[in-house]
Amino acid sequence: MIVGLIVACEAGFWVLLAAGLAVRYLLKRRRLSVALLLAEPLLEVVLFAVTAVDLRNGAEPGWEHGLAALYIGFTVAYGHSTVRWLDGHAAHRLGGAPRPPKPPRYGLARARHEGRLWLRTLLASAVALALLQAAIRYVGDGAGTDPLRAWQTTVLRILVIHGLIALTYLVFPKKGPKTPEAVPGESPEGESTAGEGTGSLSARRPAPTARHRSPCSPSGRE
Numbered sequence: 001m002i003v004g005l006i007v008a009c010e011a012g013f014w015v016l017l018a019a020g021l022a023v024r025y026l027l028k029r030r031r032l033s034v035a036l037l038l039a040e041p042l043l044e045v046v047l048f049a050v051t052a053v054d055l056r057n058g059a060e061p062g063w064e065h066g067l068a069a070l071y072i073g074f075t076v077a078y079g080h081s082t083v084r085w086l087d088g089h090a091a092h093r094l095g096g097a098p099r100p101p102k103p104p105r106y107g108l109a110r111a112r113h114e115g116r117l118w119l120r121t122l123l124a125s126a127v128a129l130a131l132l133q134a135a136i137r138y139v140g141d142g143a144g145t146d147p148l149r150a151w152q153t154t155v156l157r158i159l160v161i162h163g164l165i166a167l168t169y170l171v172f173p174k175k176g177p178k179t180p181e182a183v184p185g186e187s188p189e190g191e192s193t194a195g196e197g198t199g200s201l202s203a204r205r206p207a208p209t210a211r212h213r214s215p216c217s218p219s220g221r222e
Contacts, residue, residue, distance in 0.1 A: 002064040005050055006071050009043040013075070016040050017083060024087075025094035037083060044072045048131070052138070061139055066132060066151025073128030073155075077120040106176035114166040125159040 016036050024033035051068045055061065088100035104110045132152050136145045 002051060002054060002068055005047055006064075006068055009047050009071070012043050013040055013079070016043075017086060021087060021090040021094075025090055040079065040083070044075050048072060051135075055135060055139055061135065061145055061148050063147050063151070065135060066148055066154070069128045069131035069135065070124075070151065070155060072131060073124040073126070074121075076127050077124035081120065106174050108170075108173060110174055111166075111170040114169045118162055118166040121159060121162045125155050128155045 016039055020033040020036035023029050023036060047068055051065055055065065059065075085100070088097075091097035092099050103113050129152055132148050132155070136148050139145055139148075
């Protein structure tokens with residue numbers, strides 16, 4: 001039942017998101033779109049409540065309860081940014097807004113971007129670990145909580161792996177494509193500029209014109 005509810009919550013998230021954006025940019029009803037988008041966190045509340053009731057009714061803690069905690073954690077951390085990203089693209093395609101900027105790809109800007117993503121994973125992990133620990137205390141610390149503790153280890157492993165990946169962008173920053181360098185002695189158009197200087201002055205200097213003989217000059221006498 002828990003797994004089916006997780007799938008239903010994920011499907012409901014995208015349905016509400018698509019409906020909210022369509023109502024905002026196609027029907028021009030902003031308040032209704034806000035109401036639809038604000039209904040998305042209720043899905044996580046329903047999943048949390050059903051999971052708690054399932055454990056309270058004597059269900060043995062299993063991997064599905066750990067998956068529910070992990071899903072809630074990552075939805076809390078990444079849900080808002082996902083909505084904002086899709087809203088920017090919908091505004092561009094349907095509302096005529098400017099195209100949203102792409103994430104940085106190179107250098108320290110990319111490292112900072114990856115660091116911010118890791119901070120979201122840190123928040124997701126903290127929420128998931130807190131829910132798992134609450135479930136362990138709720139059920140009772142015994143052998144039956146081993147699946148929940150295994151999920152805690154999985155969450156920590158995900159956090160560490162993502163942190164190492166993000167760190168590589170800081171230690172080994174990705175370099176952007178090199179711009180073509182200008183060759184000495186050539187203009188950007190490829191024309192040679194080596195002759196410019198003292199030699200080019202003579203080339204630019206106009207040719208001397210022939211002097212006109214005055215009729216009064218000795219050579220002009222007959």
